[in-house]
Amino acid sequence: MAKEPYQEAKGDQTGSSPESGSLESNVFGNAEPFYGGVSPARGSIPHRIWDSFKRDPKLHATPHGVVGADGKAYDVEAAAHATAESPLARKLKGRHLQMIAIGGSIGTGLFVASGKALSNGGPASLLIAYSLIGIMLYCTIQALGEMAVLFPVAGSFSAYSTRFLDPAWGFAMGWNYAMQWLVALPLEIVAAALTVKYWGSSVSPAAWVAIFLVLIVGINLFGVKGYGEAEFVFSIIKVIAVIGFIILGIILNIGGGPNGEYLGGRYWNQPGAFNNGFKGLCSVFVTAAFAFAGTELVGLAAAETANPRKSLPTAVKQVFWRITLFYIVSLTLVGLLVPYNDPRLLGSSSSDAKASPFVIAIQNAGITGLDSVMNVVIMIAVLSVGNSAVYGSSRTLAALSEQGQAPKMFSYIDRQGRPIVSILFASLLGFLAFIAASDREDDAFLWLQALSGLSSIFTWGSICLAHIRFRCAWKLQGHTLKELAFKSQAGVLGSWIGLIFNVIVLIAEFWTGFSPIPDQDGTRITSVALLVQYWFQACLAIPVVLAFYLPYKIYYHTPFLRSKDMDLRTGVRELNLAELLAEEEVERAAWPRWKKAYKVLC
Numbered sequence: 052m053a054k055e056p057y058q059e060a061k062g063d064q065t066g067s068s069p070e071s072g073s074l075e076s077n078v079f080g081n082a083e084p085f086y087g088g089v090s091p092a093r094g095s096i097p098h099r100i101w102d103s104f105k106r107d108p109k110l111h112a113t114p115h116g117v118v119g120a121d122g123k124a125y126d127v128e129a130a131a132h133a134t135a136e137s138p139l140a141r142k143l144k145g146r147h148l149q150m151i152a153i154g155g156s157i158g159t160g161l162f163v164a165s166g167k168a169l170s171n172g173g174p175a176s177l178l179i180a181y182s183l184i185g186i187m188l189y190c191t192i193q194a195l196g197e198m199a200v201l202f203p204v205a206g207s208f209s210a211y212s213t214r215f216l217d218p219a220w221g222f223a224m225g226w227n228y229a230m231q232w233l234v235a236l237p238l239e240i241v242a243a244a245l246t247v248k249y250w251g252s253s254v255s256p257a258a259w260v261a262i263f264l265v266l267i268v269g270i271n272l273f274g275v276k277g278y279g280e281a282e283f284v285f286s287i288i289k290v291i292a293v294i295g296f297i298i299l300g301i302i303l304n305i306g307g308g309p310n311g312e313y314l315g316g317r318y319w320n321q322p323g324a325f326n327n328g329f330k331g332l333c334s335v336f337v338t339a340a341f342a343f344a345g346t347e348l349v350g351l352a353a354a355e356t357a358n359p360r361k362s363l364p365t366a367v368k369q370v371f372w373r374i375t376l377f378y379i380v381s382l383t384l385v386g387l388l389v390p391y392n393d394p395r396l397l398g399s400s401s402s403d404a405k406a407s408p409f410v411i412a413i414q415n416a417g418i419t420g421l422d423s424v425m426n427v428v429i430m431i432a433v434l435s436v437g438n439s440a441v442y443g444s445s446r447t448l449a450a451l452s453e454q455g456q457a458p459k460m461f462s463y464i465d466r467q468g469r470p471i472v473s474i475l476f477a478s479l480l481g482f483l484a485f486i487a488a489s490d491r492e493d494d495a496f497l498w499l500q501a502l503s504g505l506s507s508i509f510t511w512g513s514i515c516l517a518h519i520r521f522r523c524a525w526k527l528q529g530h531t532l533k534e535l536a537f538k539s540q541a542g543v544l545g546s547w548i549g550l551i552f553n554v555i556v557l558i559a560e561f562w563t564g565f566s567p568i569p570d571q572d573g574t575r576i577t578s579v580a581l582l583v584q585y586w587f588q589a590c591l592a593i594p595v596v597l598a599f600y601l602p603y604k605i606y607y608h609t610p611f612l613r614s615k616d617m618d619l620r621t622g623v624r625e626l627n628l629a630e631l632l633a634e635e636e637v638e639r640a641a642w643p644r645w646k647k648a649y650k651v652l653c
Contacts, residue, residue: 160342172331174386175324187552190545194518196367223600231506232444239437240484285435300384333559445473505592512553564589
């Protein structure tokens with residue numbers, strides 16, 4: 052039956068992006084009728100699924116002018132347009148972003164690696180380091196939130212480095228971040244396979260690797276909606292587990308466990324609050340940074356959020372509660388329940404669930420069965436981070452390709468809004484996880500971890516510096532803070548604090564890499580070969596970043612962008628932002644006091 056003429060005219064005005072609902076091409080790629088035409092019969096389900104993977108012919112990811120198009124110069128304005136007009140599907144809702152912010156990256160960094168940090172530095176170092184890194188990350192995510200609400204562009208922070216700092220640094224940060232997540236996928240799948248060993252399973256680790264890899268890839272093939280729903284469920288499980296442990300930890304500490312023993316601050320007195328002095332504290336800084344990695348995914352998801360101006364500020368504010376409640380409170384209890392000289396804290400690797408202080412605390416209390424429940428949570432957390440790894444790496448590769456900083460094939464985005472080539476590339480690297488079945492799994496795990504270890508520090512530092520430069524350009528070009536849809540609660544000062552803290556962590560890692568802390572029995576590494584190996588395992592990200600940055604800078608002669616030359620227009624989602632902000636200001640004025648206070652915090 053033919054459609055009404057006005058419906059067809061309306062359809063012609065819409066684009067063919069996945070979210071637009073174009074009448075010319077639906078999400079499965081089936082052609083809709085032209086004016087006066089007849090609606091064709093829908094194809095079979097396999098045919099429609101196959102068509103959904105086809106590229107939309109109206110989407111051109113890489114415009115002329117960027118590197119790779121003319122081979123000479125880098126056109127920052129063209130790159131800004133490319134990432135701003137990315138055809139990624141905008142299907143993430145507020146609840147998805149909030150759960151990604153609250154529990155998205157809670158994984159082995161909190162549940163397992165905190166045991167190594169406790170052993171190296173003691174409970175006081177654990178609390179101090181995680182608190183300071185938490186402050187730094189709060190400032191960083193606030194800065195990212197301000198830019199991401201105004202410019203919800205594909206690639207997010209690497210695009211901001213290209214736009215506000217230097218295209219060469221944006222190239223280095225983009226590939227640094229992509230590599231971090233590309234390596235994280237096999238790393239986390241190996242970790243998930245190793246957690247199964249907790250139950251003494253006789254099944255080959257390779258079988259578990261295959262199962263987990265199929266699960267993670269399958270989730271991401273459902274697109275951003277699949278990622279969002281999976282993270283929503285995973286995060287709820289992790290949040291419930293951490294809250295449950297906090298309640299249990301308080302009960303155990305005051306003597307409410309099966310053995311009725313009151314602990315209080317016993318382990319802060321004997322064996323003590325600190326271990327290995329200041330160097331022990333510095334070593335915990337690095338572990339804490341690793342534990343918080345992935346928090347910035349909130350900004351990366353902005354390009355695929357239906358209404359970032361509404362949902363992103365709420366998600367960004369909730370990062371504070373995640374840091375305070377899930378990290379600081381839970382690790383305070385860990386330090387009260389587990390002594391730092393417990394030999395079980397020295398697991399074979401940072402993914403060894405037997406070395407989790409959360410599991411050890413439950414075992415010490417004599418509660419049977421609950422340690423297995425906690426191990427299941429750890430496995431879910433590991434799979435959650437693996438899921439985020441495919442999402443983070445594929446979106447970053449797509450953004451780099453759109454800016455002309457990666458092969459064009461990675462910018463292929465199908466009719467469902469999925470960067471399908473980037474997803475498949477990330478998934479192929481997941482096959483590295485089959486090293487879990489080899490005799491060298493621990494060595495391979497350490498080197499994979501070394502590739503991603505310091506990557507987050509460079510990412511966070513770049514976010515803070517980009518925000519500082521953005522604010523300079525914003526003021527110089529005649530704008531006021533009232534024009535911003537969301538202002539960083541920490542302001543420019545917070546970005547300076549975040550940048551300085553990131554530099555301090557890099558210095559601390561550099562030092563502890565050259566002069567590692569002794570083993571628990573007092574043994575020190577003295578062999579030059581072992582010291583060099585230890586340093587590269589600790590600081591491998593530094594030469595990797597320089598290897599990306601310097602050749603690109605030298606070959607293309609990219610400029611350090613000046614405030615007056617920065618593009619502050621391209622990528623703003625709402626063009627009538629001033630009117631929308633004025634309406635919201637009137638709406639906020641009518642709120643009761645309790646709601647105003649709540650919105651400041653959440």
